[in-house]
Amino acid sequence: MEHPIMTIEELEAMAVTIRCDIIEMIATANAGHPGGSLSAADIVTALYFRVMRIDPTKLDWADRDRFILSKGHACPVWYAALAERGYFDRSHLNTLRQMNSILQGHPDMKRTPGIDMTAGSLGHGLSAGVGIALSGKLRKKDYHVWVVVGDGESQEGSVWEAAMASAKWKLDNLTAILDHNNLQNDDCVADEMPIEPVADKWRAFGWHVVEIDGHNMTEIVEALEGAKTFQAMPTIIIARTIKGKGVSFMENVVDWHGKAPCREEAEQALEEIRRCGCE
């Protein structure tokens, strides 16, 4: 099932829908991680509605692009994108984190249609992406592997093990997107355990580095499409993002990493997101 390629404006509108889904989902569950879901919303929207070669009706399609949300706690953004893209009915979004739900607190590939890799323990996703990319090279498949990594997550040593391996095997079929929202659970990344100069680090590890505004849909699409065709090196798109993007009281506030909005807060958040989408 071919999906019509969305224009930038349509992608921006879809990102509004996905942000609303995120708020609704987390408010209904009364648990979850809104900040990092909202920061990744534009990136995930661009991937699922424009860039990735996928077909929700062919879950096991061997040639499909793979997506891994290595910062698995931000899965509400993934679930929203999958539901809006038709992988499962939107009604499931109301069951996030509930017993018997297909939508676990962290992504579970065996429960959720469209999820290609279980994630949650930080620092695994890029490694899994390396494995899928190596398999693609071995089997001469032309799929692309997309991995969203968190900036706090980048403190895990295994991320850099995977970075080394990707360069060794010249995995140009693998693209990492760093959701660089500057905050983590306890504090600002820069104060807790600095990762800068992060672009230089990735360059030093042998990666092609592209830096963008992670909320500018034009820049996002351009960077993703560029990464898909870049040869002989893996690409990392360092996306400067805002944690809690779209909701004034959540933006850049550490506490909204893993806290659910109450109903009143959710209503205000939804209104702000929709209003922003109309501007």
Place this chain on the structure above:
Amino acid sequence: MSNTKVSPYHHVRSEIIGLLGSEDLFAKAEQQPTRYSYAEAILELGERNTDIVVLDADVSKSVGTNKFAERFPERSFNFGIAEQNMMAAAAGMATTGLMPYATTYAVFASMRALDQVRNSIHYPRLNVKIAASHGGITPGPDGVTHQGQEDLSIMRSIAHSTVIAPADPPTTKLAVWAAAEWEGPVYLSFTRDPVPVIFTMDYPFEIGKAVTVRDGTDATIIAIRDLVVQALIAAERLASKGLNVRVIDCHTLKPLDVEAILKAAKETGAIVTAENNMFYGGLGSAVAEVLVENHPIPMKRIGIRDTFAESGPYLALLKKYGLSADHIANAAEEVIARKKASL
């Protein structure tokens, strides 16, 4: 053995049977570290199954998987000294239909990379085979940091795990091949130090099916990995004292062959477990759980007590840390005495 008697042994090579009573079995018997048998088996497997890929973490020369790399360079991936990345990458490969054998030492597979092994391999039940050399204190000289004395206990505690520790070179090859036919993660534990070639290739290796390798009625020794040969030596020593002891090669720790354990418990009335692994959470614990819940009888566990070992020759370490044939034989005599006392 008298010619008039039927041999109590099953699938045991006659050369080994002849040496079981000898003090220097290890000096005389043909032997090989089971890590090398894994390397041979994976090479053969790679010939007939193109889904097989071998992942290494800088131990391919030590284990012998460098031969696979020479034969199948495109299906061999050396991740360097980065076991965590290797394990999660193996998981990723498995999602695409490849069958990775991720190769490292037991300490690294079961501890350093355990988070990847649990969350990225076992939780989604991906078809990754974990090939771990240096299980137990079988890297004698290397010392504690390289002695995987907890691997069986740790891996047994992970949901969806299948844990296999073959006793000798031939059964190692059979285990490696059986793992390829088994859907889902399999943890295979091998020895760094040489162990005798005990079994014939007609050994009926089936995952989850323990094999009675010596008949007996007075007690049963249930052993795993490198202590199976020690159990056979112990049984021979007991035979010279007129005690007739059954030996079971419990190569699969999980899923445990509960049926074989209960049969032995009911028929022999006394059990000794023998493992070159921690006293906690491994074979002894697993068998004790079965017996306590179903058929409590005199039992004793041979395993590493609450201690780390040290560098030294493998066989000397077995003696010092309570894992030798003599320790097993003494334990068997103790449970037999307790059984008689309770009759």
